[in-house]
Amino acid sequence: MYQDHYGLTDRPFQLTPDPRFWFESATHRKAMAYLGYGLAQGEGFIVITGDIGAGKTTLVAHLMETVDPQRLTAVRLVSTQADADQLVALVAQAFGVGGGAHDKAALIDRIERHLVNEARSGRRTLLIVDEAQTLSLGALEELRMLSNFQTGNQPLLQIFLLGQPEFRELLQQSDRLEQLRQRVIATHHLDPMTANEVEPYMLHRLARVGWAGNPDFEPAAYDAFFSHSGGVPRKLNQIAGRVLLAAAVEDRTVIDAALVDSVASEMDGDANRPRAAAENEPRLRSASVTPLRAEPAYDARLNAIEARQDELESSLRRVLGLLIDWVESDAPLRSDRSRHNAA
Template identity: 40%
Template sequence: MGNILDIYTDFYGLTARPFAIAPDPALIYWSSAHKRAYSLLEYGIITRAPITLITGEVGSGKTVLIQHLLRSGAEDVTYGLVSNAQGGRDELLRWVLLALGQPAEAGDTYVDLYARFEEHLVAEYAAGRRVVLVFDEAQNLTVESLEEIRMFTNINTGTDELLQVVLVGLPELRERILKPGLRAIAQRVTAAFHIPPMDAATTAAYIAHRLACVGGKVPLFTPDAVAMIHDQARGVPRLTNQLCDFAMVYAFSKGSPEVDRVTVQQVLRDGVFFAGIEPAALSSEDETARVPVFRAGREA
């Protein structure tokens, strides 16, 4: 028996899975919010903003925007991506140097690391390039690390700044930076945007777009199914992908040419969509009943 994922793509005439979980810039859906977020990223880089801040819930599409940015960078910009850096300022500098392709030996002192970092920035500037450091999952950075990043943005030639920073993280990152103790960092943030959840219309357009990208020629999800997916995924792209993918597997297993509301309810009732939904809330006798959404242990 072949791979079930290949079988279901063949069954629906698709060239690939439309709702794979891994971020794929080739499948990016440019909702109005994502367009604004990306425009702000570009604006921050073009205007040499010291720090640009992008926030959004888990699975809101932040990482795919960053990947798109890194792939479409200008020739005069050198990007360094630091993902989920942790530790003190020595460890932070090691992460940064490695992201820029520079050595960071275990025996190097902080002074050694900083000198190498500064030398690299000067060398890039002399070659006509600017350095942009992107910190993904930046909500995990300590206050000490955030302060160190602010100090990095002070490195300059006297007339030109040698480094720009993009901080990408969950909403609590924005909240932390706005606290009085981090006022110096907040003052360096000259561009900031929060990616909101998708509304119902955007979810429908998102699903249609992902299907079209892999050869989908007809609507595979009924309007009622799309409405339930939006309710249960709460407008989060990653959760929408998960639920749509499971629903397509279930529809394929039944030989159904479309994904309807009942199929989505079956996925939810079986508990395979593990996103805070309580399977017991689904009635096996009445599959047409609305499925309640549970948040923080209570029905919404």
């Protein structure tokens, strides 16, 4: 692995979100500001959207690292394509009050009592719903209803919704979500990093795993990284990891733009091969020519080739065995000759 070759303590560009590698780009700094504002309000919805790989999950992981569990109970729910009833069951399970109950009314009652108990203990409750674009309109409406819980004038539940760009469009355009829109107190879309943020991002992650300057990076390499990743953190991590692996294989101490371009082109080729195979498959199925493998003559030739290959491999093994025997038998003679010459 390249981290051993370069003396790193871990993989700096792993794809699994890890709060250790949190990097505050301009767009992530703005997102954290909105999250902080939302937490200060203690009510309603905060909506964060971004393309795949933009860093939404890393943002959540960083947020979870910063909250005080004595004052705030934060629960994360990775949603699936759930309807309203399933959503209620998922929320109850996330709060640890599901208890095998299947009746929706009973589950809602349990959720409310749990939220009241948390408030009486001096803790606010935050529900973070990831992949919100997979939720049905009914499930989103159910979340709005849950956000209405309060004791006196104190809201019992605050909700952060994180999703891909289509969720942002759904929230803006759907007439059925008007009441939920009115409860959104802040929203932010995570943009890709800018070109001048790629270098500090990469150096930050490398520094977290003990990088001491080997390998070094030419300035043009960072431009190539940005060009091929578009500034999307996950894409950048994918390319950077493969580049470091290629550099380790070639025992490089400096990474240049040519290596980044070469690795990125290779990755594009790997990604396009399955697509090309899928596009060609219908043509192969519809072809009127009988596949060669079905011809008896082809099978006979193939069997003959395989038999000849086995014969050649057997002959090669015999020759290698004779060479090994000859070398081993000659070793004592060479040793005796050396001692005689020395004498």
